[in-house]
Amino acid sequence: MSLGFILAQCLGALSQAAVLFFIACGLTLIFGIMRIINFAHGAIFMLGAYVGFTIVAVTGSFLLSLLLAPIVVGGLGMAFERVFLRHLYGRRDGGAYLLLTFGLAVVLSEVIRVIWGAQPRASGIPDFLRGIVVIVEQPFPLYRLFLIAAGLAAALAVWQFLERTRAGLLIRAVSQNAEMVHALGTDVALVRTAVFGLGCAMAALGGVLAAPLVTAFLGMGTTVVIDAFVIVIIGGMGSFLGSLIGSVLVGFVQVLGAYYFQDLALAFMYFLMLIVLVIRPGGLLGRED
Amino acid sequence: MSRNVSFALTVGICMLLPFMVPQYSLTVLIEALIFGLFAMSLDLLVGYCRLYSFGHAAAYGLGAYSAALILTRLLLPLPIGIVLAVLVTTLVAIPIAWICTRSTGVSFAMLTLAFAQLGYAMLFRFRDITGGSDGIVGIPRPPGPLGMTWFQGKTGYYYLVLGCLIGSYLLCRAIVRSPFGAVLAGIRENEAKTIALGYNTRAYKIATVVLAHGFGALAGALYAAFAGFASPELFFWLVSGRVLIMVVVGGAGTLIGPILGGVFFVFLEHELSEITDLWPLIFGSVFMTFVMFAPQGIWGILTRRSNPGAELPGAGNETSDAAA
Numbered sequence: 001m002s003l004g005f006i007l008a009q010c011l012g013a014l015s016q017a018a019v020l021f022f023i024a025c026g027l028t029l030i031f032g033i034m035r036i037i038n039f040a041h042g043a044i045f046m047l048g049a050y051v052g053f054t055i056v057a058v059t060g061s062f063l064l065s066l067l068l069a070p071i072v073v074g075g076l077g078m079a080f081e082r083v084f085l086r087h088l089y090g091r092r093d094g095g096a097y098l099l100l101t102f103g104l105a106v107v108l109s110e111v112i113r114v115i116w117g118a119q120p121r122a123s124g125i126p127d128f129l130r131g132i133v134v135i136v137e138q139p140f141p142l143y144r145l146f147l148i149a150a151g152l153a154a155a156l157a158v159w160q161f162l163e164r165t166r167a168g169l170l171i172r173a174v175s176q177n178a179e180m181v182h183a184l185g186t187d188v189a190l191v192r193t194a195v196f197g198l199g200c201a202m203a204a205l206g207g208v209l210a211a212p213l214v215t216a217f218l219g220m221g222t223t224v225v226i227d228a229f230v231i232v233i234i235g236g237m238g239s240f241l242g243s244l245i246g247s248v249l250v251g252f253v254q255v256l257g258a259y260y261f262q263d264l265a266l267a268f269m270y271f272l273m274l275i276v277l278v279i280r281p282g283g284l285l286g287r288e289d
Numbered sequence: 290m291s292r293n294v295s296f297a298l299t300v301g302i303c304m305l306l307p308f309m310v311p312q313y314s315l316t317v318l319i320e321a322l323i324f325g326l327f328a329m330s331l332d333l334l335v336g337y338c339r340l341y342s343f344g345h346a347a348a349y350g351l352g353a354y355s356a357a358l359i360l361t362r363l364l365l366p367l368p369i370g371i372v373l374a375v376l377v378t379t380l381v382a383i384p385i386a387w388i389c390t391r392s393t394g395v396s397f398a399m400l401t402l403a404f405a406q407l408g409y410a411m412l413f414r415f416r417d418i419t420g421g422s423d424g425i426v427g428i429p430r431p432p433g434p435l436g437m438t439w440f441q442g443k444t445g446y447y448y449l450v451l452g453c454l455i456g457s458y459l460l461c462r463a464i465v466r467s468p469f470g471a472v473l474a475g476i477r478e479n480e481a482k483t484i485a486l487g488y489n490t491r492a493y494k495i496a497t498v499v500l501a502h503g504f505g506a507l508a509g510a511l512y513a514a515f516a517g518f519a520s521p522e523l524f525f526w527l528v529s530g531r532v533l534i535m536v537v538v539g540g541a542g543t544l545i546g547p548i549l550g551g552v553f554f555v556f557l558e559h560e561l562s563e564i565t566d567l568w569p570l571i572f573g574s575v576f577m578t579f580v581m582f583a584p585q586g587i588w589g590i591l592t593r594r595s596n597p598g599a600e601l602p603g604a605g606n607e608t609s610d611a612a613a
Contacts (some may be wrong), residue, residue: 037395087581095341098398099537099580102343102530104572114567226406226526230401237395266410270403273386277400281391 004138009256011135015144017251018151019213022206023224024231024243025158026199031193032175032238036085039101041203042225042243045255048073048204049211049220050116064124069191069208077200080104081193104201125212145211150209152201155244171195175238227254230273236286245284303451307444319447323512323556326454328535329461329544330504335533336542337465337473338497340390343398343529344405347385348505349512350524351378351408357425357519358418366433367440371510378506379499386498390491393480400438402526409524424520428513450511454548456503461544464500473497477542493512534576540586549588 002258027041038044048069055065084104088096131142162168173181174191183190214220231250233240257265276284307315327349334340356374359365365373414420419425430446431533432438439445464470475483476490483490513519522528531554539550554572562569583590 025318031395041318077342084581095335095339095394095398096580096584098341098343098395099533100577102533103577103580104571106530110567110570110573114570126525222526225401230403233396241467248588264414267407267414270407270410273403273483274400274407277391277396278388281396 002136002138004136004148006181007135008138008140009259010252011140011148012144013252013255014151014248015147015251016255017247018147019210020224020227020231020251021151021155021244021247022209023228024235024247025154026202027228027238028235028240028243029171029202030196030240031232032240033171034085034097034099034192036097037201037229037232038196039098039225040104040222041101041199041228042221043105043112044073044077044200044221045203045207045210045224046221047076047108047112049205050112050121050207051204052208052211053116053121056126061281062129066205070204073204074197074201078193078197081196085196086189086192105221105225118126122212147209147213147276151247154205156276158202158240167194178252190262227269230269233283234273234276236283239283239285242283242285263289300455304448307359307447313441315443315447317483317556317559319450319515320512321516321552322447322450322454323508323552324532324535324555325548326450326457326511327505327508328532328539328547328554329454330501330508331532331536332541332544332547333465333497333501333504334539335536336547337470337477338494339393339477340393340494340498341398341533342401342498342501343526344401344403345501345505345532346524346526346528347401347405347408348378348382348502349509349528349532350405350519351381351502351523352506352509352510353513353519353523354419354425355506357428357511360428360431361425361516364429364431366431366437366525367514368437369434370431370516372388374510375503375506378509379503382499382502383495386495390494390498397571404524404527405524405529409521409526412521412524419521420520424518426512426518428517428519430442430514446515450515453507453511456549457507457606458544461504465544469493469496471529534572536586537584538579538586539577540588540590540592541584543586543588546586546588550586 018161023041023045027038030038030041032038037193051072052065052069055068056062081189083096084100088100106195120170125143129146131138131141133142133145134140162172168183170186170191174186174188174195178188181191227250231246233246234249235244235246248270250269253268257268259267306318327345330348331342331345334342334345355377356370359370359373359377360367363370380418380541385401385404389397389404390581392400413421430441432441440449457539465473472483472488472490472493474492475486475488509523512523532551535550535554537550538554539548540546557567557572561571565571579586585593
């Protein structure tokens with residue numbers, strides 16, 4: 001096994017991790033603020049991929065779809081929070097969120113099927129990202145390198161946003177003690193709507209980025225949402241850094257598992273999660289509650 | 290009293306149904322009853338402990354696959370095979386329940402989901418036993434014991450399923466009305482207080498998860514022996530999602546509601562999928578509407594209207610909860 005081969009494997013795993021991070025990060029942000037696990041997050045990721053596909057088909061610009069699809073999907077997410085989720089906040093039974101977003105996942109994937117049809121859609125890798133890079137005598141697709149860069153950039157941007165901006169400060173404050181932030185005169189409801197929208201926009205961005213590799217197909221949402229859950233549970237629900245670590249772990253387990261143990265690839269991810277949960281029920285960086 | 294009369298009447302009508310409907314409808318009817326039983330088993334968790342399992346397909350799938358293996362490999366009589374399948378699943382469920390009840394709420398939902406998906410993945414790993422994506426086909430319904438053959442035909446099988454459903458319902462009703470069930474209601478309403486009263490709530494939850502798996506496995510085993518095959522789809526999370534929808538729309542915490550939910554879901558699915566391919570959209574929307582506006586479900590609404598002081602522990606409490 002050459003050095004180049006090992007390197008290529010690792011880069012492949014990292015590019016997988018980058019796509020997963022876009023979904024897991026939004027999921028964990030939303031959970032941190034609202035204590036909601038958004039079951040529809042995979043469907044929203046899928047919606048992002050399809051909307052991106054349509055934007056590319058109409059305008060011919062991949063970069064434009066990277067910009068517009070998250071805005072459209074994020075807006076839809078905010079509308080959903082305002083119209084539906086908001087009415088459940090008073091309910092003592094947290095399971096209602098789980099059920100409602102599960103319903104949304106079912107409805108959304110059906111809506112996608114009605115609008116875009118059941119055939120898988122391939123948007124293709126944009127011309128300027130096509131090509132192969134040779135890393136230590138091992139060919140590696142340029143687009144996957146681009147994914148790693150995009151994932152890193154997104155992680156940095158979200159981290160800086162949370163740590164350095166006033167909006168980020170508010171988000172962290174709400175996740176720690178919403179009543180106190182409310183008492184200090186901040187519109188907590190607005191923060192919740194914004195975070196839900198942001199989480200959805202991140203997932204949509206992930207969808208647009210992943211679409212050229214996997215071709216958008218129905219059911220892409222369901223597989224991906226379970227991966228994202230596993231990541232968020234491994235990392236600790238509500239922890240941003242946890243979602244980053246979880247994405248990388250799961251990315252490696254998926255890519256290496258698929259290469260070396262085809263049959264066990266699926267099971268490995270769940271084993272990893274069960275081991276983490278038995279040792280630390282709250283996840284690696286999660287609060288125990 | 291009127292409750293017992295209507296119960297007897299319903300059972301009577303169900304007994305007569307095979308003579309009133311055509312043979313092909315009987316197939317749908319049997320599947321509907323099996324799904325009703327499956328939904329009722331999940332209600333023990335959702336309605337009585339407020340443990341939202343997103344992996345109840347594991348119980349169904351385990352029951353179906355153990356029955357399939359026992360019946361095809363050992364050729365034991367059908368009733369014994371089904372009982373064994375339920376026992377096997379119950380045993381497997383004990384460690385699962387032990388791990389899953391370490392957490393509650395969202396984590397519980399995700400853990401159960403992970404176990405079901407793990408089972409799904411294992412089917413492909415142990416291909417030589419489970420048949421991989423092909424599943425196990427040609428499951429027989431061996432006769433016996435004592436030369437019994439009445440359940441081999443479709444009408445006979447209908448009565449077998451009906452008997453299992455009624456028996457399970459009466460058993461579950463006895464459980465939720467017993468002191469054991471009262472502790473479960475305590476866990477649902479206020480777990481901290483129940484612990485303070487000196488109950489080991491974790492043990493109660495483990496027992497309930499195992500019980501729910503047992504009844505779910507009965508449904509799975511009945512399905513496998515009826516359909517004649519067991520496929521990986523039985524383990525898939527869509528099955529868990531569908532059964533959860535049935536429980537919530539039917540009325541969590543009422544036992545009867547989820548049974549009706551399961552039965553009508555299968556019927557509507559059968560009828561509507563012939564007319565329109567939009568039916569998942571319709572079901573998804575109906576489900577969301579119920580979660581938003583009627584969390585007590587159809588049976589919860591009906592019983593509240595007909596007798597205000599509903600004595601079933603679930604119905605009244607669920608509604609007061611929604612108002613809070």
